Amino acid sequence: MDVIREVECNLENGSMVKIITLSSKDKNGTKTCEVLVNSKGEAITPEVKRITFDKDNQMFLVRDKLAIDEYLTGSINYYINYQGIPIGLCFFDLFNGFYTMEFNSSEEYKSGYFSFKLAMAQRIRSEVQDKVENDLGNCKKMALYKKGVIESENKI
Numbered sequence: 001m002d003v004i005r006e007v008e009c010n011l012e013n014g015s016m017v018k019i020i021t022l023s024s025k026d027k028n029g030t031k032t033c034e035v036l037v038n039s040k041g042e043a044i045t046p047e048v049k050r051i052t053f054d055k056d057n058q059m060f061l062v063r064d065k066l067a068i069d070e071y072l073t074g075s076i077n078y079y080i081n082y083q084g085i086p087i088g089l090c091f092f093d094l095f096n097g098f099y100t101m102e103f104n105s106s107e108e109y110k111s112g113y114f115s116f117k118l119a120m121a122q123r124i125r126s127e128v129q130d131k132v133e134n135d136l137g138n139c140k141k142m143a144l145y146k147k148g149v150i151e152s153e154n155k156i
Contacts, residue, residue, distance in 0.1 A: 004032070009053045009060075015039070015082045019051045019060075036060060036084050044084030044106040046113040054079070059087065066092065066117060068124050076120070085109060092124065099123075 005021040018037045023030055033047040045051070048064040059079045067073045074094035079087045084106035089098040099120055103109035 001033075007053070011058050011082050013058070013082070017044070017060075017082055019053065022047070036080070038084070043110070045080065046110045049075075058082070062086075064117070066121055066124075068094075068121055068128065072128070076117075080109075090120070092120070095124065095127070097124075 001022040001024045003020055004023045007019040007021075008016065009019065010016050016039045019034055020037050020043075021032060021034050023032045025031075033049060034051045035043045035047055036045040036051055038044050045062070048062050050063040052061045052063075054061050057079070059081055061077065062080055063075050063077050065073055066076045072094065074092055076090050076092050076099075078090040078101055081087055086101040086103050086109060088101070090101045091098055101116065103112060
């Protein structure tokens with residue numbers, strides 16, 4: 001991967017971190033991602049789609065893609081601190097839902113993030129499936145009722 005941009009962020013507590021934008025090319029196109037790097041030059045986050053510095057709150061807003069299935073892809077958004085540890089909840093934009101993110105260290109976050117995304121996708125997939133089954137049942141009831149109403153009108 002090639003580094004295409006570095007943005008240095010100086011926090012009010014005296015810490016300095018960089019947002020590094022990486023790019024790689026393959027047969028399918030160009031992939032870009034971002035990581036947060038500490039003052040020692042070590043990556044403290046996994047690769048994500050976008051990281052922006054929230055100067056007012058002195059935190060970093062992370063936005064990453066989450067594919068639920070081949071037709072449904074949304075974004076997850078959450079904050080991390082200057083140490084690369086997620087803070088609070090993760091927000092999934094397609095369902096306006098909040099999900100718990102519990103990582104105690106940067107290393108735990110980097111190693112467990114993709115498992116977290118997989119588990120979250122599976123959880124949302126089951127929520128979607130439950131909703132579809134419920135809605136499908138209601139649609140069938142409506143169709144049968146409408147069919148019965150139409151048949152009774154034709155008899156009159």
